[in-house]
Amino acid sequence: MLNINSGHNKTLFQKCKPLYHYSCYVDRVKSNVRSGMTKEKAISEAVSFAIRNDFLDGYFKLQKAEVLNMSLTEFDQEAYDRHRFNEGKEVGIAEGERKNALQNARNLLCMKLGSVEQIAQATQLSVDEVLQLQEELAV
Template sequence: MQSGIEVSQETLNGQQPLTPNRTYKSTIFIMIFEDRKNLLELYNAISGKHYEDPELLQINTLENAIFMTMKNDVSFVIDARLSLYEHQSTYSPNLPLRFLLYIASEYSCMTADENLYGTRTVRIPPPKFVIFYNGEQEQPERKILKLSDMYQKSGSSEDGEDVEPVSLELRALMLNINKGHNETLKEACKTLKDYAEYTDRVRKYSKEMALEEAVERAITECIREGILKEFLLKNRAEAKFMSIFEYDQEKHMRMEREQAYEEGWDAGQKAGEEAGKEELLSFLIQRKLAKGKKLPEIAEALEMDEETIRGLMEKKELNKKTI
């Protein structure tokens, strides 16, 4: 299964820079867990099962061009259940909606040859949605993200509860896999533990040195210490490039959020200052109106044109009889 990156032989030999195929998202997480053995190990750790045959997995990660904009990280069927796994280095409350789009596409493909208008029930595997989070924003060990939390509230009771029951719900389990979190799960899946350790080192070293050097150091150390050793030895060039690409993307998104926050703060301050000036001016106009001053007198006293004063009086519905 493709990992979403095109790497030529010249690239692997170091003769030209790596270039990502950006047709759909690809990450180290995908590269690792598209391997059936690793994916089965992860499934067993999540479900508490003890399957041993990786061929039991029917992997059906969305790769069709129609679904490229909705491509999830890993989805597969085993034991008549459909599991959709997503890795996130940035927390997003919109994941339930994304999962809804994913599962709709999956079910559409699964039932393409079925008669959905017939009288016979079309059986579909029940889904399970899991998010593996390793971002820098603090998050709990486990968290349930619900589609209903995204709904616009049209009507609610006095205690804030919806009057009408939710007709469509989707629950996704988010697991924090950063160091010190969900250690029992990671002990049950060494590959997940190794992945978390590798990404933690990249993040740590990138704060001390250039990103490319940080990734190279993390890869060298992990191979020496038996962390993702087989994967990194086999895919060293691609893994290095993908790690740099991922971290740059994560950093870019973080900087964009910070910039948007700063711009929003500045705009809010400016809007607040303007609103404050308007309120002060309205107060002064009202006081002069109370003293029987006419529009021309108010404008002269406040050193402003009459149209501005008139407009504010109409907007604030001040005493219009004195105009």
């Protein structure tokens, strides 16, 4: 699965200008909503932005009413908020798991239980990460 959100997959965006324009438009809507605009105002401003920047070779200008209508129908703030929450939750869980693995590796190293390779395998860290922890603990 490819991430087509702003700031990701720059090579893909360079090869596919319409996808880049669409991603910029969606990002503009999201940014407007985050800044406190209503859904309607956020979409209207993003469409105006797309028109000013000739996104999709003028499609936004030619089909402004249709784009506004479709965007208002498709953009669901609650679903967007749920998605953002779930993204944050996944990141938080991953960070927690990593911190736990690092702490477990530190504990095993301090207790001298297992080789670096065994500790790496047990904690799902790389051997290099365990070696780095070992060096830090030796100080």
